[in-house]
Amino acid sequence: MEGFRVLDRELNERKFDGITVNLMWVPGTDQTYVTVFDEKENDYFQVIVPTPDLATQVFMHPYSFRGFADVTAQEVEHGLGTE
Numbered sequence: 001m002e003g004f005r006v007l008d009r010e011l012n013e014r015k016f017d018g019i020t021v022n023l024m025w026v027p028g029t030d031q032t033y034v035t036v037f038d039e040k041e042n043d044y045f046q047v048i049v050p051t052p053d054l055a056t057q058v059f060m061h062p063y064s065f066r067g068f069a070d071v072t073a074q075e076v077e078h079g080l081g082t083e
Helices: 052-060 062-068 073-077
Strands: 009-016 019-025 032-038 043-048
Touching: 009 052, 019 052, 032 052, 032 062, 043 062, 052 062
Parallel strands: none
Antiparallel strands: 009 019, 019 032, 032 043
16 A cells, blocks of 8 residues: 555563653564653654664663664754654
8 A cells, every 4th residue: 555654563661760761663674763752851862773683782771872863852853853
């Protein structure tokens, strides 16, 4: 079906002290990514997991991978990095 987009699926979620971390998967692909939202700081970033074997590491330690973020709060604010 043209124009039909399958929604990304949440594989895992964890919350602690106002921070929500989600491990997401794009159906039909091997692509996973991690989203992080810090409610206290109103901060958001997203990291595409480079290889499937790193998914758990990125999910458990997203701030270690923040330098590889492909979407940040500033981009979301300005409408960049979103479809």
